[in-house]
Amino acid sequence: MMKVQGMGILALLFVIVMSLFVIGREAEAKTFLVNCGANASVNVDGRRWFGDLDPVSNLTVSSGIVASDYTFNENSVHSPLYRTARIFTDNLNYTFKGIQGNYFLRLHFYTLSFQNHNVNQSSFSVEANGLKLVSEFNVPFEISLKRLYVQSLGSNSSSFSLIKEYFFDVGTDALVIEFVPAKGSFGFVSAIEIIPVVDTVFVDSVNKVGGYGANASLNLNKRGIETMYRLNIGGSEIKPSQDELWRTWGLDSGYMLMADAGSEIRNRSNITYTSGNDTSVAPLLVYESARTMSNTQVLEKRLNMSWKFQVDPHFDYMIRFHFCELEFDTANQRKFRIYINNRTAADNFDVFLRAGGKNKAFHQDYFDALSPKINTLWIQLGPEIAAGAAGTDALLNGLEIFKLSQNENLAYVETYSPTRGNKNSRSLILWVGIGSGIATMAILAALFILIFCFCKRQRDEPGDAKNNSPRWRPLFLVNNTANAKGSILNQNLSGSTVRVGRRFTIAEIKSATNNFDDSLIIGVGGFGKVYKGEIEDGTLVAIKRASPQSEQGLTEFETEIEMLSRVRHRHLVSLIGFCDEQKEMILIYEYMANGTLRGHLFGGNLPPLSWKQRLEVCIGAARGLYYLHTGSDRGIIHRDVKTTNILLDESFVAKMADFGLSKTGPALEHTHVSTAVKGSFGYLDPEYFRRQQLTEKSDVYSLGVVLFEVVCARPVINPSLPKDQINLAEWAMRWQRQRLLETIIDPQLKGKYYPESLKKFGEIAEKCLADEGKSRPTMGEVLWHLEYVLQIHDAWLLTNDGENSSSQIMGTLGERESEEVQEDDDLNEKTGLAPKMKDNEESDVGETVKSDAAVVGVEDFSQLVNPQGR
Template structure:
């Protein structure tokens, strides 16, 4: 079938996806110079400023209404009438919802008597802030602005040089999460490098471009904020460098990421990716040039992404360039979009264009971290000019007076609070915080340390300057991976201890829940098979976690896709046993236990002696209470490792970790990835289970292990993996049972006799995991294995003293 026809079908199907429009609390839609009521435009009701249903919009000045002589008397669009201003005049709108508002001004020039509206020259102000200065228009145009309204009224003033006019005005409040909070920092890209830009919501933003990359035009009818998105073809520097990719599957929106108010579905369902021929590894960028004024202007740039090209997580890594400067290196949408495919996400920048530069150039290209296929994508672009704020002098004087008053009163108030705080510290310094659960359900239990900071772990804080020194200012040559919620660097602290430094996206707070969870979990647990947290940093809007350094890296890189010497079977068994011990401790070491939720071979790290340690606790959850069977929660995890029952029912238990660990056991045995994108998305669990159930487990063993594995050991190992991967959680063993069976397999491998009781006669017998063909009642009849293994770790005694 013709590719163009397929694209046509996909686009036209996608536009019928139901979109629920945002309902603004403030919503003033005016047709200037009209007396008509309830005019339907873009599925919204506009009303004429002469309508008897409204009053008080026109507050002052000299103006008059005119009809467009080129339209019929029945015409009701924004072009059918206008209001002409001959002196400074204002529309006054009542505001209920203080915050960011969108203002659209519609200009459709026509000739009326002695007034040719194309000759008008005027300025427009909103609450004293200039939106347009010395403005004139020769053809129809709409001007769109975002501005903060910090009082319960908005005055839009038209200030004519000769005369001014307008055909229509829209004023409505926008969703609170459309832009970052005032205290969030955005990377500022300029010739001086990358700096920080604060308080974006305090500036007026004028929309310059809103582009649907890889897609067709999107009309206001299909956008929750009634915006128009135009195609990107005219801005591409080299069209042959990219190709369009589309999907018919609606975006997988996640809390904390982008939503339909940031961009409509159709933006995230189309994209451009690198046009790389099969087998070609040529490196290049996809580049767009957006013409702008040659003045010394500053722009707000928002880039929209949704990974609709990958078949599994952690496949796509790319770099972002703005005006030739690398603005964001090693973008990993799997991390940014909460470990979900096809999950929308946006990244904001502020760009300082130098004078005489008449374009904003945006490029995406492959990252050095790409291993399988070099690629880069982009779904949407928004560019807004940051308007210079001009405040009339009298307002400025009043503002300074109020600042002085606030400072005096605030200083006295702060001094009083300080005295009270000191008293409170002395009085309550020994009192422990009570455990609590955050809204997201992640663990957040207070830890008693020397001096509580913002998270209660002041003694663990590491200064940002020390981390910069340890990583040589985040030298790209020290990057050792990407995981959790950011890039991981190798570093050396001032005490000469080697560490792994995981840095979140600078200036972004999107990964804040994972950051807090990781600190909370790792600061209250210590185990030789769990990676230790050294400290953390939250200065300068950074989210940085510092761990003990694991010399041998991840288990995954020693199994496949690496030049490392293959692990022996004995080493692999010991690694599996070590990881199982760490997980068993997580599940049983606390009253509710901790469920990891992201067990995979990249989250099992090896130290210099190949001792395994479980890592990355950003998705961890506390387990169910004693009177609960599960925790109801949204699905999190990695493709290929997800418990199918958890995925279907969104009911999380520690058996979900057991399933994921079963996939890891297969990776260890077969040296194959959980999902192989090069082999028609081969799912390792499904493929391996077919062989195991046939009794042909030897057929799937890593060829490098042939001759190393004793048949009795292989049988026990295969049975353990099979039971971990049972479809239903009730049929899976606990991690205590998994640990016991892995140690049993190790004993069989080492030719040791089974010893069910230690020399002191104190070791309890842990029942062997039942076979899959035993019915569900057998599981209940054999007693609660979770209780029988929760207090101790199974440890077989051998003649070698292991």
Template sequence: MATVQLHTIQHCFCVALLFLLQLSSLQFASLGYNVPDKYFINCGSDNSVTESGKLYVGESTPEAGFSSSNTERNQSSVPSPLYQTARIFRRESWYKFNIDTNGTYLVRLHFFPFTSPSNLSSARFNVSVPGFWLLQNTNGRNDSNNNSALVKEFFMEISTPSIKITFRPLESSFAFVNAIELFVLPLHLISDNNVRRFTPTRGTSSYSGGLYSRVLETKHRLNVGGQTMKDILLRNWIPDDIYLIYPENAKNRSPYQGQIVPRVGDDSDGPNAASYTAPSDVYGTAKETKNISTSAIDFGLFNITWALPVDNNTDHLLRLHFCDYVSSDVGLTLFELSIYDAHVKQLNNDPKVSNELPAPYYYDFVLNSDNSGHIKVSLTPNETADIKDAFLNGLEIMKLIESSNSVPPDLDSEYNRLPVLLGSVLGGVVLVSVVVVLGFLWRFKMNKEKSNENSHRLPILDNGGRSSHGRLTDTTNRGSPLPNLNLELKIPLVDLQLATKNFHASQLIGKGGFGNVYKGVLENGMTVAVKRSQPGSGQGLPEFQTEIMVLSKIRHKHLVSLIGYCDEKFEMILVYEYMEKGTLRDHLYNTKLPSLSWKVRLQICIDSARGLHYLHKGAAGGIIHRDVKSTNILLDENHVAKVADFGLSRSGPPDTQPHVTTGVKGTFGYLDPEYFRSQQLTEKSDVYSFGVVLLEVLCARAAIDPSLPTDQINLAEWGLLCKSKGTLQEIIDPSITEQIDQNSLRRFSETIEKCLQEDGCDRPTMGDVLWDLEYALQLQKGANAIQREPYEDSSSNVSASLQLPNVRRLPSLSTLSEADDTIVRGEESDSVVDSVFSQLKIDDAR
């Protein structure tokens, strides 16, 4: 059981110095703002290091004991001296900081899992402050760039004498941290007084939610039109290019040559910017419209649009920064702001903004993100303006974290302060005694709370240990019946607890939008993947119901199969067949696994195309996957590929309609641009995404890689450019260049090019893609039946000389009515399966 770990970072000051500090804490506007020196902590070390101009002091002092924690030192190169050491926590532990001045504070946590004996990359832990979870089930890794540290940034109001940041290792794991920053912010950096609530249906209204009744987590901070930089608050601003939806509509405005300064004092409360709101370099660069035409403006067809990934159905603070440093006078350049394609307001004519150009200003909006996984911001020139242009200088998005009753409460504040007071007066012996006593009290309290939590989380088992009472049953009893619910697929919770060792951390194999995924072994010896939902996962009861009903009616050997489900009490669990080799992406890049041969890659693409073709043509009414990507293609022990993760899937359009109109959902880098623009979903959207996957297979690199030069960031755009220039050979994965037959490569690259066409009507069907891939494999094998020159046009008649599988339209499964539990299979379905398998179609599932 975890014992109390107390780390108090404390400094003694003379009376005169205390007086000066108290005076400076008033933050007079005339004095400006300087970042305080405390607290900047180099964790796990007693040495100080300098990073970004700040001194991070070593944490180890005689008064600050970590009796059950230890230090790890780096055994490989790291990007910064700050990441040479880390503090390891094997039990629940915390840092406690004394607070001299009430106000808004910034907390930064630095994580870098360098090479060490403890294998820091295997850590799993939670981080909290009183009343709020800052991080849950984190591993401290920067998944977007393995060579960079993960820096998590939070804003919170602190009005107590001290604050504790607590690290809670998950079961059988540990926690770590490399560095911590905690310092008070300027008075009006973020204020409720200048924020508006926005909803797409109602527009803007006054906001009374109270930003600092929550904790704000930084998700994005963009220097629009500029380069990566740090500001006075050590905030990192990055370029915006990878988030542009219509890059052809935008260009970087020439940087301002002078110094942009705020026109009001540093006590500004918006919309005018203060010196700390954003740096001069952010306001001195911008994105603006490019190749603009009056007719396009008149019809509302021209805009600059950014889409930034965020959590679903969560409140976010959106801050937009503007500075007109080009216009000669105020009001000449007017443009419109839209969020989620809904008009918000006209910009660049606010009377509250200084009329002396260039004048930096900003707007704050609180909005609830939709199910698309993105916040979309658009700027459109005003057709009546003297200067028809639109621009944006900077953009910030912060997630609003709600308080949670599941965070174990701190002991009474007086008790928290007691060890420090006694330690100062009576010495180390008394301090140790108090800590031990408080430890026993805390342990007793935690045991009681964990017991209560477990009794709430898990159902009370009956009927010989098997509970049948669950959410689906509750829903049905309340008058929302679920016809055609396959009860034979229901698995008791106790069986899944036994299969996964009670969801032990050692069984954790992944985490997705629905929740954690565990490896398990059922009573009959079958190895399965158990996907367990968790609060805030973004998927709820309706989606859970739909998955079960639809998945139980469809099966195919190239679609990952549903084995069963559990819906007891507060649990929502889906059980799938276990795929031994993991995701396709795991075998392509950033991996230590052996490189896949070209023939194996071709076969994986063929398997995946078969699964998608079956979805489009073999399932009832047709199903559009909507999230085709390399992480959603799984491999079994023989590298047989199966398409997985149908949480965004949607029924295809009826025969009388060419498309389904729906909100945009998917993953950046794979999204069909036509679907994104029109919100009209067709099977060809999957074809586009699959084309990106084919490029990944060929080039062994990510669909989006921000570390590359601008023209190479987006793989689809870069691949098409190389194909048109005849340089595609140069970007192929070096490990397979010697293996690929040139005819096979030509057919494969032609298939990619067709899949990635801008207009969906120009793309092939998935059946055509499957045929082309089969043909590329036959060319690779050097089929003797094909008599043609190496670069003969492979699109001409070949059907007579090449024997390929029959990929004609499969029989319709429209007979799958809601009253029929029969498993209906197409011609390509796997007939040798003794369990009920399925795959899903979900309408607006996330």
């Protein structure tokens, strides 16, 4: 009997202890829902929000006045909360007592029409337990920025509300939210939401982008987190009532570079979490929909899915991917790469394999630190180059982007904020805009007067003075006078091309070439002879003079001027000017001191290039071609990519040359340009040859041949070799398919390259030579992979030199990637790809950058135009 009573007492004590524990946990995990400026509670989406004028326990409000407007029309689940707000002109504190642990804090703002307060002039800061959340914050400006950004990506937003969400650890028994207005200004808040969160929502150690498997410790117990974006990929919006933590999951289509690049899929059957009940991380609804890569709807299957986000620079970010395989029930059916700001976060990513099956949901976190110059974050999923055709696909279910605090600060002041500095800065911006407009009109007027005076002077000058005057002239100004001098440029070209360089007189050309002295000839091609010359200011140039016997001259002459007057790039040979007097056709280029790529590979007396130099040259050529393909609305197809048209300046910077065969790309509604077959034998795209349909992939094929030529250092066509070796592309492809490319490598490279880099190099060359254009990579993808090859070779060089510290290797790669990320934003906006590249004037190999107008030069222009194979 005593034993039974004892057991009963123990059971009672256990119940009491557990009850106290639960009560304590409930006290610690208390939820606060506050409707600011209201004196009564309101039900919103199944939850009761208490007015901050109500005597709510554990909440005190220090100051502020209330405002209301019941006439507004905001289409939001939170609309009932936005009819009131608390306005403050002095410091306002909300103190929540008796809470401790991890919490989501959401601050709601709605731009009510406040009496006696212009909401556009509001400016304030917010802190929570010493963590600065916002500074110099202007709600209308932030809403406008968000709206403009979404509209710039082809979406719409008409909301006048803003929700800022934060996550942090409340280490004390109280949470104090302090609102501080700027001097002479005011602030307001519409609602406050405090939601307890379990410890497993965020973990302290995550994968580091570009860290090659390394983890980064986030020290979350000492840092605050701001939610920047939370998206349900490929699905509909998830409302707060559908999420355990009352989170909103928005649509991703408004942030995609091309929404059609990803197809939506859905599967609502039998989805479970890989580890227990993980609803605190994301609801199952997130995993019931996804995007996969489109097939023929968007150019080709190899186009990356790309999302672009505007973020605050100079902060650390955690990017969370949500995955669930909805279609395949075996591994290796869908493998892809994840890129974050143009760097590889993961490769060979197989959702099925990582989750352990189909319909199993999990998430993957990555850490990335942004430089002060970057305010965009690119998320891209693309094909794994090592995967077979069946595996070139990607999948994503959900995406979250979190900003991490720096030195107890999450605030970022937008440089162009209308309230930064003082409350009159909006007027300042207005006057700056007006002043800019007036200045622009004045400049245009002055330019018109200068042109008028120039034309009048041209008419008044004697004929001889005009002919001998070595001045710079826009082509459209000399159209009429050029024809009077015997110009052979057609009328349309001269009238439409306005950015071409200088028109030289024949006297200037003869002076530069010592009257076309044969000793200055540096090459002979189908167009004619090429001379090394020196113009009056001492600049060395390459002068290409058409031969009277040339059958291609006039067409190529006009095309060269037209194309090079439309484009200018660090990796394209610059056209300095031309001469079309006395029936001459002469083109003047920058001088390239180190000749052609072919001259350094074979058949010349130029020194051989190292493997690293060859990679850098290939990267430079790919950059130039990529710019041609994407630098204008329809792009330009080079149509004659070969090693004799890749020239090297004094710093061995590669530049594409010879645009005589170039063609403007197809119009938007077309996939190709129908044209007669032209090009150089051995480099010619077989698909183009068969169908007479020219595409950008024809250049990709030709570059693939160049890549094999770089490895093997032999001519692309050599009839003196055995039959199976005559054609380099066919011969090299046979060895590459056997993964034995090192067998035929240039003997000069033996033992001087990293085998893994050659392996990757051969893989991208092989893909370039696919029979069908749709199976070849884009030029952007080729460029990215070449950059990757160079990176792993650089890492090997460090190790080979005895500097085998992994931190040194990773530091080198990190520096390269950081520089490339800063160079790449403009280029990625055009492409939706993930290449490490940038089409600007900074060198990717560390040389001193020269102005576009600078003249550098060509040692060997001998095959700028190859008469054979065209």
